[in-house]
Amino acid sequence: MAKKMKLTDITDMFAGMDVEALEGVTIEGDIELDLGGLGGGFDPMLAAALGQESAVLAQHFARIAGMFGYPVGIGAGAPAPAAALAAPKFKDLIPAKFDVANMADWATPIQEVRIGNTSADGGSRGKAVHVGGEKALPFYFDAEMPNRNQVTIDVFDMRIGLAKAVKQNYDEVMDSPGEWAKKNVEQFNADMITIHLISTDPLIKDTPAKEAAKVVEEVLQAVDVPIAIGGSGNPQKDPEVLAKAAEVAEGERCLLASASLNLDYAAIAEAALKYDHDVLSWTQLDMNSQKELNRKLMKQCNVPRERIIMDPTTAALGYGLDYAYTNMERIRLAALLGDDELTFPMSSGTTNAWGARESWMVGSPLKEDSDWGPREYRGPIWEIVTGLSLALAGNDLFMMMHPTSVAFLKKATQTLFGSIDAEPVDISNWIAAEV
Amino acid sequence: MKINSPLQAYKYLPQTNCGECGEPTCMAFASKLIDRSGKTADCPPLVKEKKFAKKLAELEGLLAPEIREVIIGVGEKAAKIGGDDVLYRHKLTFFNKTKMFFDVADNMEEAALVERVKQIADFRKFYVGNYLLLDGVAVRAASGDPAKFAAAVKKVAETTDLPLILCSFDPAVLKAGLEVVKDKNPLLYAANKDNWKEVGELALEYKVPVVVSALNDLDALKTLAKTLAEAGIQDIVLDPGTVPVGKGLKDTFTNFLKIRRAGIDGDVEIAYPILALPFTAWMAGIEDPVSASYWETVMASMFTIRYGDIMILHSMEPYAVLPEMHLVDTIYTDPRTPVAVDGAMYQVGSPTVDSPVFFTTNFALTYYTVESDIASNGIDCWLLAVDTDGIGVEAAVAGGQLTSDKVKDAFDKAGFDLKKDVNHNTLIVPGLSARLQGDIEDSLGANVMVGPMDSGRIPGWMEKNWPPK
Numbered sequence A: 001m002a003k004k005m006k007l008t009d010i011t012d013m014f015a016g017m018d019v020e021a022l023e024g025v026t027i028e029g030d031i032e033l034d035l036g037g038l039g040g041g042f043d044p045m046l047a048a049a050l051g052q053e054s055a056v057l058a059q060h061f062a063r064i065a066g067m068f069g070y071p072v073g074i075g076a077g078a079p080a081p082a083a084a085l086a087a088p089k090f091k092d093l094i095p096a097k098f099d100v101a102n103m104a105d106w107a108t109p110i111q112e113v114r115i116g117n118t119s120a121d122g123g124s125r126g127k128a129v130h131v132g133g134e135k136a137l138p139f140y141f142d143a144e145m146p147n148r149n150q151v152t153i154d155v156f157d158m159r160i161g162l163a164k165a166v167k168q169n170y171d172e173v174m175d176s177p178g179e180w181a182k183k184n185v186e187q188f189n190a191d192m193i194t195i196h197l198i199s200t201d202p203l204i205k206d207t208p209a210k211e212a213a214k215v216v217e218e219v220l221q222a223v224d225v226p227i228a229i230g231g232s233g234n235p236q237k238d239p240e241v242l243a244k245a246a247e248v249a250e251g252e253r254c255l256l257a258s259a260s261l262n263l264d265y266a267a268i269a270e271a272a273l274k275y276d277h278d279v280l281s282w283t284q285l286d287m288n289s290q291k292e293l294n295r296k297l298m299k300q301c302n303v304p305r306e307r308i309i310m311d312p313t314t315a316a317l318g319y320g321l322d323y324a325y326t327n328m329e330r331i332r333l334a335a336l337l338g339d340d341e342l343t344f345p346m347s348s349g350t351t352n353a354w355g356a357r358e359s360w361m362v363g364s365p366l367k368e369d370s371d372w373g374p375r376e377y378r379g380p381i382w383e384i385v386t387g388l389s390l391a392l393a394g395n396d397l398f399m400m401m402h403p404t405s406v407a408f409l410k411k412a413t414q415t416l417f418g419s420i421d422a423e424p425v426d427i428s429n430w431i432a433a434e435v
Numbered sequence B: 001m002k003i004n005s006p007l008q009a010y011k012y013l014p015q016t017n018c019g020e021c022g023e024p025t026c027m028a029f030a031s032k033l034i035d036r037s038g039k040t041a042d043c044p045p046l047v048k049e050k051k052f053a054k055k056l057a058e059l060e061g062l063l064a065p066e067i068r069e070v071i072i073g074v075g076e077k078a079a080k081i082g083g084d085d086v087l088y089r090h091k092l093t094f095f096n097k098t099k100m101f102f103d104v105a106d107n108m109e110e111a112a113l114v115e116r117v118k119q120i121a122d123f124r125k126f127y128v129g130n131y132l133l134l135d136g137v138a139v140r141a142a143s144g145d146p147a148k149f150a151a152a153v154k155k156v157a158e159t160t161d162l163p164l165i166l167c168s169f170d171p172a173v174l175k176a177g178l179e180v181v182k183d184k185n186p187l188l189y190a191a192n193k194d195n196w197k198e199v200g201e202l203a204l205e206y207k208v209p210v211v212v213s214a215l216n217d218l219d220a221l222k223t224l225a226k227t228l229a230e231a232g233i234q235d236i237v238l239d240p241g242t243v244p245v246g247k248g249l250k251d252t253f254t255n256f257l258k259i260r261r262a263g264i265d266g267d268v269e270i271a272y273p274i275l276a277l278p279f280t281a282w283m284a285g286i287e288d289p290v291s292a293s294y295w296e297t298v299m300a301s302m303f304t305i306r307y308g309d310i311m312i313l314h315s316m317e318p319y320a321v322l323p324e325m326h327l328v329d330t331i332y333t334d335p336r337t338p339v340a341v342d343g344a345m346y347q348v349g350s351p352t353v354d355s356p357v358f359f360t361t362n363f364a365l366t367y368y369t370v371e372s373d374i375a376s377n378g379i380d381c382w383l384l385a386v387d388t389d390g391i392g393v394e395a396a397v398a399g400g401q402l403t404s405d406k407v408k409d410a411f412d413k414a415g416f417d418l419k420k421d422v423n424h425n426t427l428i429v430p431g432l433s434a435r436l437q438g439d440i441e442d443s444l445g446a447n448v449m450v451g452p453m454d455s456g457r458i459p460g461w462m463e464k465n466w467p468p469k
Helices: A007-015 A044-050 A052-067 A079-086 A177-186 A209-222 A238-248 A265-275 A287-300 A321-336 A350-355 A375-393 A403-417 B006-010 B026-034 B044-048 B050-063 B110-122 B146-159 B171-180 B196-206 B218-230 B246-264 B278-283 B289-305 B318-332 B364-376 B393-399 B404-414 B431-444 B455-465
Strands: A112-115 A129-132 A150-156 A192-196 A227-230 A255-259 A278-282 A308-311 A397-400 B069-072 B079-082 B099-105 B124-127 B130-133 B136-140 B164-167 B187-191 B210-213 B236-239 B310-313 B345-348 B357-361 B381-386 B426-429 B447-450
Touching: A112 A278, A112 A308, A150 A177, A150 A403, A177 A192, A177 A209, A192 A209, A209 A227, A209 A238, A227 A238, A238 A255, A238 A265, A255 A265, A255 A308, A265 A278, A265 A287, A278 A287, A287 A308, A287 A321, A321 A375, A321 B318, A350 A375, A350 A397, A350 A403, A375 A397, A375 A403, A375 B289, A375 B318, A397 A403, A403 B246, A403 B289, B006 B026, B006 B050, B044 B050, B099 B110, B099 B146, B099 B318, B110 B136, B110 B146, B124 B318, B130 B318, B136 B146, B146 B164, B146 B171, B164 B171, B171 B196, B187 B196, B187 B236, B196 B210, B196 B218, B210 B218, B218 B236, B218 B246, B246 B289, B278 B289, B278 B310, B289 B310, B289 B318, B345 B364, B357 B364, B357 B393, B364 B381, B364 B455, B381 B404, B393 B431, B404 B431, B426 B431, B431 B447
Parallel strands: A150 A192, A150 A397, A192 A227, A227 A255, A255 A278, A278 A308, B099 B136, B099 B310, B136 B164, B164 B187, B187 B210, B210 B236, B357 B381, B357 B426, B426 B447
Antiparallel strands: A112 A129, B069 B079, B124 B130, B345 B381
């Protein structure tokens, strides 16, 4: 592009342009000028925008000015032409309307399930808890969410090892399940209580079913919220333990936790039907197993749809939450799209978050890590984030432990549910906020 | 992506099965294009031969992700955001992790500013073979003074090569900052209804990505995005406002859902990455700093899961940062990668006949956690992965996928004999499977020691218990 120019060439150029004089400029003979294309800052895109004619004109002026030593283009202190060129790009806003459709194919609602019988239903609970009934993913604008998320706080039938941050809230009530349950309701705002009969495990205390059932009675008398009853996880013993517990809690509509494929689920289903309870259908991170168990509960054991809640398994943040999250989201989406073997509310053992080492360990076992900071603050937020993630995936009922976690999970889910008002916060000047 | 089957992509390929891409057939290559594990650039004939130029251009248009990809920063640490094709991760996977930028303000003391930037740049956590890291620094022009802002930006850029967001609504302030880091491709925050012309011009002039901001007004947001796009700006990020509490937060959540659904559904005028500001938790009047920090993490979690592509955050407390970075990793892990490792005997370090023998399950996360705990502490050992259908130790014991018979089978299949291959005939079992101790002793005829409940405690356990007396 670079070429040499003679003075005559310049004169020729001026000849076509109606330029009569260049004031204050003198040119003395035999000058050779290097012209390296156009001025450095000339933008061909801008030129195009101005139209061919004005672009040509602009090029000429740029050349002339450049030749005579005038600065040209961006970075050379010539703002006037740049602004003039930019103006047509940003003239007026181009109005656009935002619109998005609701999901038409979410046509199947989730079954609503009641836990707890009040006097109207022949029970003694002060209130019942309702979960399920959704017609969309949780907190979505497509359809109103009929029931908020519920939290049930754990009680154990014996003193057990707990993370320090959890234990300090319960230490003085750990030998009395009734007092423990009361504290959960009165101080920590539990919607429900889960009593875990873990001492029945033959490898722990092998407490007989009959004796364990007394603890269930104790809890039912101590609090009037609905309760869930859990076994020890021993597949041989749990059916017997849960059946006996169901019997002493007859008519209270408790949630029996859990029926699973690796134990005698029929015995648990039978006890639920005989004594008026709900069944928790528990599988391990596998949607197809969940369908199979739900199908067996409904078809083989005749459990009515309004008595089934699913626990598809909760893995903690950092320890498989990706599987747990996606398993729940897939289950909920499949249900909304019409898979009637999956249209049930879901429950999460959110306390599994306390198994994550980040929630209880003093510091990182790995030298390469940055400092993990104080553990007493890590545990509760680990439980909150694990639970909240699953709330967004479709989980309805949360089995939790730490009071702070319960409070934050409730506030977060109820905010998205739309039931929490707050003073409006003006965020427009966040950039200058004092923090 | 406008197409979803390999057959549709195959139409645009040379169909010669030349194998230059490393795949045996063009059809195999087409399926890699569809699952986004391959790029058109991997097919030399398509790229080099002129006769394919038109098909290449068409194919690239069809393969382009629904949500525009935007790059912030330069070099290795550049942050790529957006690029998604689906609303749910199991439908494919989510691409380009949500990027976590932490704020500094231009009115901070210089020493404090430098220290904070270093803290952001250095924070790391080891996790299954990699480090989780933070992604960038957002410089807030709290002073409103161009010179002060430029000085702060300069200091930040001297301290780290992490990507930057320059935050001001004043074009003069933004320009002053841009001048300092014009080669670093920072993200401009933000063009709004008042300053969009000037900020748009800056984005064009400096060729940098830009945020358009309209608080809780999606028509206005789309109008701004469309106007800037028509002016030739392609790298746009959307800020619909992030209200920290109450109904406002619910509205914000709804806005994120709506924007992303519209974008994936093909509304290209709004198909850009979204910026979330969990930072605003600090403006909600929450007195206690731990609670404010928790609430910020709660907001970060909501918008990591529901479509925030880039976030500006404040709390650098480890109890805030650790769960945030883990959740980002959780949501953006490719769900197509297998859950399990092969059930087999693995060597960690260089084990000998004196080395301890551990087992764990073949659940990938469990296996890699145990392996990294052992390896990072320099312990040589044999580590058996028992096939539990990819379920962790505690759940597998409860669910019957981990039994003494399964452990014996695993040793048999691996061809490892505790009586011959080591000189101590001892197996260390996970603390969470302690109840299997007796059964395993019987089925293996070996000594069984119960290890710690968490593999992070193996080094301490070894000091006390190894070699066995």
